[in-house]
Amino acid sequence: MNRSAGMNAGQIIGTMNGRQVVGLDIAKHVFQLHTVDMGTGEVINVQLKRAKVMEHFARRQPCLIAMEACGGAHHWARELTALGHSVRLLHAKIVRPFVSGNKTDATDARAIWLAVQQPGVKFVGIKTAAQQATLTLHRQRELLMKMRTMQTNALRGLLYEFGATFARGRNALFEEVEQALEELSPQLPQMVRDSLHEQVARIKAAIQDIQTIEKRLGLQLKADPQMRRIAQIPGVGLLTATAAIAIMGDASAFKSGREFCAWLGLVPSQTGTGGKVRASAASPNEVTRTCAPCSFTGPEACCRTPRSLGRGSKGSRAAGHVVIVAQAAKMARTIWAVTAKQQDYQRGFQSLRPQAA
Known part of the structure; x- marks a missing residue:
């Protein structure tokens, strides 16, 4: 299961200059392409057979190709990137609001084309x-x-x-x-x-x-040196180390460890109306529960002793779960920091915020 995370659209505006934006709806046999010729204003809708996709984009000038992060999207992203194009993967929930009228391949491709150009949109990291x-x-x-x-x-x-x-x-x-x-x-x-x-x-x-x-x-x-590096973190074992690196993809796609935690679902979700914002319980996603045991298995093992549960968590299952999720979030932030900074884990290390000039 993919979720949106990473860089925002404002960071790629410079790379979009001079490159045409293409919305590509991928499928099993027939792909749908949507773009607008910025010189003539012509709206171009093209259907491509699967075998003709690479040939079509090999003849095009380098452009920015947007796709929905679904099955096979990472494969096509790697193939198109190798041809010199810039590829951005969008989560389905970002594309859905731009689908107008009946849901067809053409409207999906148009929605992808519109969604990728919105300010502040976040993209799914391309996995190797x-x-x-x-x-x-x-x-x-x-x-x-x-x-x-x-x-x-x-x-x-x-x-x-x-x-x-x-x-x-x-x-x-x-x-x-x-x-x-x-x-x-x-x-x-x-x-x-x-x-x-x-x-x-x-x-x-x-x-x-x-x-x-x-x-x-x-x-x-x-x-894998990255997996060995995070395996040094207390509570991180074989399954955690291998799954965390594979799920994270490119660590630079996340601005901070807190953003990585939010992507995993280890922070409270927020709902607001009438000027009031309510924070509900954290809801780790399916990937976190199944493919990333680092989020629960390790912290649960650490929380079996009363000493590590902390104050106010004894005798309360709800409080104990809160502590487990909190420790899982701390572990996830540590994993991101060690991976993003390419440095070994140091026990007792304290990070310092850069001082303002």
């Missing part, structure tokens, strides 16, 4: 192929974990119908399931016992696949 590869491993691991959990819960429920109960935890289930199947052999037909044994084998195979992916992530951690 290596960063997307890391996210692919994390998403495969997430899928395997979901399958493992579903298979385990289903096995518990099926055996519970025959009176078998197990202690909490996956290890306890595996220790007792073989004995339970033997005890239930008089009640269960052979084909059912065989099917349940096959389900146990599937769960164990999923666990082995998860461990294999984690080993591959470990090799990637050793090969």
Whole structure:
């Protein structure tokens, strides 16, 4: 899941001078292009087959191409950037207000063309192929974990119908399931016992696949200097270090660590009307919860002891959650600072604001 973050439009106005702005709506087979000839004022709407996209832009003068940050957008951004064009990715919620009339490819391309030229708009950072590869491993691991959990819960429920109960935890289930199947052999037909044994084998195979992916992530951690750098931060492990770099993309796309926290959803959201602004609870996005364990797994481990929970958080689940989110935000700011400044983590380091001239 992508969310808008990074530089604002005012920072690229200089690069837009002399370059024509093109809105490109990408799809599986047919792409829609929208632009306006600044010399004649002609509105140009062109449909391009997928195989003809690179050929079309290879013949054009360098221009600014805007696309919606959807599936395949990062791939096309890298390809078009290699041709000398400037590419900007926009979040869907930024483009949606500019869609007028029926939603078609032509109106979407026009909305993208309008949205990219608005002042103050923020863009999605373009990820490299290596960063997307890391996210692919994390998403495969997430899928395997979901399958493992579903298979385990289903096995518990099926055996519970025959009176078998197990202690909490996956290890306890595996220790007792073989004995339970033997005890239930008089009640269960052979084909059912065989099917349940096959389900146990599937769960164990999923666990082995998860461990294999984690080993591959470990090799990637050793090969990437940025991942090794943030792995020095207390509470940051293998999954956190690999996922954080892949999700962040280019650290320079964020002005500060606080902006990175806001992009992750680790700050309270605000709603206002009638001159009153209310701050609601922080709502970490899906990427933060699943692909970025740094936001919750690490802080939860740090908050298990009363000493690290802090004042006012004992005996209150709500207060404890607030502390966890606060520590997650602090960890995210530290990760951004270490990555953006290209320096190793220093325990007890205090940053100083530059003094005004």
